[in-house]
Amino acid sequence: MGWVEERWITTGASLRYLHQSRQTQTLLLWSVLVVSLGYLLVTLSSLASSQKRDFAILSAVGWRPWHPSLMFIQQVFVYALVGGFVGIGSALLIVRMIGAFPDWPIVFLTLPGILLLALLCTLAPLWMIWRLQPANLLKGGMTLSRSLPSSRRVWLARHLLFISEDTLFTLRTVLRSWGRTSIALGSLFLSACLLILMIDAILVFQQSLQGTLLGTYLLAQTAVPLLAGVIFAILFTFLNVTDLFLLQMRERWQEIGLLQAIGWRPWLVQRRFIREGLLLACMGTIPGVLFARWILMQQHETQHVLPLSWL
Amino acid sequence: MHKQQNSVSEAAQQRAFLQVTNLRKAYALPHGKIDILDDINLQVQQGEFITILGPSGSGKTTLLALLGALDTPDGGEIWLDTTPVHQLKAVAAADFRRRQIGFVFQMFYLLPNLTALENVMSPLLPYRREIDFNLRERANNLLERVGLGHRTGHTPGRLSGGEQQRVAIARALINQPRVILADEPTGNLDPTTGEAVLDILRELQQTGKQTLIMVTHNPQLASGSDQQIHLGKQ
Numbered sequence: 128m129g130w131v132e133e134r135w136i137t138t139g140a141s142l143r144y145l146h147q148s149r150q151t152q153t154l155l156l157w158s159v160l161v162v163s164l165g166y167l168l169v170t171l172s173s174l175a176s177s178q179k180r181d182f183a184i185l186s187a188v189g190w191r192p193w194h195p196s197l198m199f200i201q202q203v204f205v206y207a208l209v210g211g212f213v214g215i216g217s218a219l220l221i222v223r224m225i226g227a228f229p230d231w232p233i234v235f236l237t238l239p240g241i242l243l244l245a246l247l248c249t250l251a252p253l254w255m256i257w258r259l260q261p262a263n264l265l266k267g268g269m270t271l272s273r274s275l276p277s278s279r280r281v282w283l284a285r286h287l288l289f290i291s292e293d294t295l296f297t298l299r300t301v302l303r304s305w306g307r308t309s310i311a312l313g314s315l316f317l318s319a320c321l322l323i324l325m326i327d328a329i330l331v332f333q334q335s336l337q338g339t340l341l342g343t344y345l346l347a348q349t350a351v352p353l354l355a356g357v358i359f360a361i362l363f364t365f366l367n368v369t370d371l372f373l374l375q376m377r378e379r380w381q382e383i384g385l386l387q388a389i390g391w392r393p394w395l396v397q398r399r400f401i402r403e404g405l406l407l408a409c410m411g412t413i414p415g416v417l418f419a420r421w422i423l424m425q426q427h428e429t430q431h432v433l434p435l436s437w438l
Numbered sequence: 439m440h441k442q443q444n445s446v447s448e449a450a451q452q453r454a455f456l457q458v459t460n461l462r463k464a465y466a467l468p469h470g471k472i473d474i475l476d477d478i479n480l481q482v483q484q485g486e487f488i489t490i491l492g493p494s495g496s497g498k499t500t501l502l503a504l505l506g507a508l509d510t511p512d513g514g515e516i517w518l519d520t521t522p523v524h525q526l527k528a529v530a531a532a533d534f535r536r537r538q539i540g541f542v543f544q545m546f547y548l549l550p551n552l553t554a555l556e557n558v559m560s561p562l563l564p565y566r567r568e569i570d571f572n573l574r575e576r577a578n579n580l581l582e583r584v585g586l587g588h589r590t591g592h593t594p595g596r597l598s599g600g601e602q603q604r605v606a607i608a609r610a611l612i613n614q615p616r617v618i619l620a621d622e623p624t625g626n627l628d629p630t631t632g633e634a635v636l637d638i639l640r641e642l643q644q645t646g647k648q649t650l651i652m653v654t655h656n657p658q659l660a661s662g663s664d665q666q667i668h669l670g671k672q
């Protein structure tokens with residue numbers, strides 16, 4: 128009798144978990160999608176920005192305004208096509224290895240979907256290319272420097288917010304390409320959030336189904352794809368942030384050379400980059416963790432599930 | 439009265455090959471507008487060699503950008519033959535640059551991922567269907583003439599400064615422009631290399647009967663030109 132009762136309880140718990148995990152799975156899927164879209168955007172704009180100078184030269188020697196844009200779209204198209212084929216191919220391979228059957232309509236819809244997404248993501252870079260002023264090329268600098276904050280504002284920031292001039296400099300360089308920075312921040316936020324939610328879900332599940340055969344089976348069935356998704360999202364975030372820094376490095380090559388030329392020691396320059404990385408990581412991750420914690424609090428309160436002792 | 443009208447229409451007919459009248463250009467700065475070019479007038483005949491001189495910041499580059507339709511003036515007119523250069527925008531400006539103008543920049547501005555030959559071909563690459571000659575052949579010829587026939591497959595990173603500028607000269611001539619605009623083309627080269635590059639540029643310009651307008655800081659070179667334009671600091 129006790130045995131039957133226990134069985135019922137565990138089955139009930141797993142059903143409930145399954146329901147919950149279906150929700151989280153959808154959430155996860157969307158988050159992974161958003162993070163990878165962000166990655167795509169950052170990559171494409173860095174691609175465009177690395178060719179800014181070339182496009183300005185071509186425009187000066189007489190290419191019509193849309194030709195550089197066309198060239199860029201073609202590039203992206205080729206990348207998306209190759210990437211799409213490789214991705215679908217490896218996905219099919221994995222499905223084959225697991226022994227499952229692929230959902231063919233979805234497989235066939237994926238490639239046009241990828242191409243469409245890639246083209247949508249070219250809009251922002253195209254705008255940048257379109258606004259290039261070839262006349263600036265003659266004047267030597269292709270760096271489109273935005274106007275610096277006035278000395279009065281710098282003074283205010285330093286004295287009211289107690290920010291040192293050095294930190295202010297770091298902050299300003301991180302925010303220099305604010306579009307890309309905010310995407311990277313968003314990815315960091317989502318990844319941190321997802322990681323916490325997933326770990327919590329798995330822990331809760333493990334507690335409620337400890338020891339039963341069915342529980343272990345269910346855990347393996349659902350936790351593994353969930354974890355894979357989270358790892359995917361984190362990987363993309365990592366790439367996102369790396370991309371951002373590589374890009375800034377390239378754009379600031381001269382600045383780095385100059386700083387060293389006027390006598391900065393190399394590690395001082397490196398420290399500047401590390402500091403920027405840490406700043407960015409904190410700005411993205413801490414809100415993500417706090418947000419996840421808040422969600423968990425809400426969840427545990429309304430559903431009277433287990434306490435989140437681990438947080 | 440009658441006579442005056444006559445002279446006006448005559449002037450219109452006898453407009454110089456390149457005619458600049460009352461040209462103005464100002465830039466908006468945080469503390470107000472500043473006139474860089476103020477009432478510039480020029481008359482240039484076909485095949486002439488013109489030098490532009492003046493202190494740094496006097497607007498030499500700005501004037502060159504206006505002449506090449508890279509920028510639009512705030513006032514005045516620029517006529518190249520029958521083309522109102524001052525009115526050209528976007529597509530029309532690009533077509534004008536591709537058909538009539540060859541640029542040579544102080545910093546070469548070659549495309550780093552293309553070979554010397556491809557760089558020379560680059561202005562016309564998307565327009566191959568509109569041209570009636572063999573682009574590759576012409577590019578090869580030009581590279582021969584600037585003395586780089588044996589380096590056509592090299593990327594700019596593997597060429598010296600003087601060689602890069604010679605590639606840039608070949609690129610400026612690929613469209614057989616009527617006007618060559620050069621902004622301190624030897625500014626980044628040592629005197630001997632610079633002289634050699636100038637000789638090549640002058641020779642090609644004279645055989646092609648092109649008008650050459652060059653910004654320079656070299657008074658000796660300027661004294662050998664057909665016309666000197668002195669810009670003063672505003």
Ligand SMILES: Nc1ncnc2c1ncn2[C@@H]1O[C@H](COP(=O)(O)OP(=O)(O)OP(=O)(O)O)[C@@H](O)[C@H]1O
Nearest residue numbers: 266465466474492493494495496497498499500501
């Ligand atoms: N986009 C711009 N916005 C504001 N001011 C500008 C801009 N471009 C040029 N200027 C100003 O116009 C002036 C003339 O510039 P220009 O590049 O034509 O000088 P230049 O005669 O070629 O000088 P140099 O011999 O140093 O090359 C300079 O004072 C410069 O600061």
Ligand SMILES: [Mg+2]
Nearest residue numbers: 498499500621
């Ligand atoms: Mg200049």
